[in-house]
Amino acid sequence: MKKIMLLGVSAMLLLGSCVSKKEYAALEAKQKETQDRLNSATVKLNSCLADKASAQSRVTSLEERIADLKKSNENLIQSNKDLTMLTTKGASNVEKTLESLREKDLKINRLQDAVNKKDSVMLALVTSLKKEVGINDPDIEVNVEKGVVFISIADKLLFRSGSYIVNERAKEVLGKVAKVVKSKPNFECMVEAHTDPVPYNKPPLIDNWDLSVKRATSVVRVLEDLGVDSAKLIAAGRASFVPVASNDTAEGKAANRRTRIVILPKIDEFYEMIEQEMKNLEAGGN
Structure with a gap:
């Protein structure tokens, strides 16, 4: 076997030595061309492999997105089924709720009517008071606040300084107020006396609390004498704890020394009016 191989190599060497320089150059050029093509093909192959990897990555990403979309679609389908079941189950409840809202709306309207009726009565009362009392005196003010009538009378019109004895001029004004109050049997009358913060101590009274309470009871007794129940x-x-002006000036202190007569509906009778409206509503519904 070794002899045969030696003979083959010898023959090749003999044949190689027989190739001309021209042929050798041609073969060498051919070999270079082939090598260049191989290098070019290798570059293209590497580029194709890179494109393939990139495409494979995009395919994987798209497959993941498709899987997510399928899952989301399944969830939406399930949610739609659940919503359909809830809608079907709750249809009658919705109708009942709407009916309940309509009933509540009617009740609210009835209550509003009652409140409006009360407000109308209060406005009529204010008109009557202004007509009777004659609000030409700057020391007397009649107005409505939050559905309640207030008659505010300056301290100097009712009492002498530091006194709780009602003077004769005030009795004339209180007489007109008493006339209006007596004409409204469904209303109560609260006399609310206020002072300034200047310390007060004239026995038997010891401070502004005593003075304000004593002035309020004095006005109440005058109204009793004038026939108010x-x-x-x-x-x-x-x-002095509910001022309407600053106590830093004499004018402010004078404004704070006042007596308010508050005319307000009896709370129990007001609620009876509302209750009656509610009964009317129920009777109308039946």
Whole structure:
């Protein structure tokens, strides 16, 4: 076997030595061309492999997105089924809720009517008071706040300084107020006295609390003497703790020394009016 191989190599060497330089150059050029083509093909192959990897990555990403979309679609389908079941199950409840809302709306309207009726009565009362009392005096003010009538009378019109004895001029004004209050049997009358913060101590009274309460009861007694039902009267002293102006000036202190007569509907009768409206509503519904 070795002899045969030696003979083959020898023959090749002999044959190689027989190739001309021209042929050798041609072969060498051919070999170079082939090598260049091989290098070019290798570059293209590497580029194709890179494109393939990139495409494979995009395919994987798209497959993941498709899987997510399928899952989301399944969830939406399930949610739609659940919603359909809830809608079907709750249809009658929705109708009942709407009916309940309509009933509540009617009740609210009835209550609003009652409140409006009360407000109308209060406005009529204000008109009557202004007509009777004659608001030409700057020391008397009549107005409505939050559905309640207030008659505010300056301290100097009712009392002398530091006194709780009602003067004769004030009795004339209180007489007109009493006339209006007596004409409204469904209303109560609260007398609310206020002072300034200047310390007060004239025995038997020891401070502004005593003075404000004593002034309130003095006005109440005048109204009683003028025929107002005692059960409709309330006396309240507020001392200096509810000012309407600054106490830094004499004018402010004078404004804070005042007596308010508050005319308000009896709460129990107001609620009875509302209750009656509710009964009317129920009777109408039946």
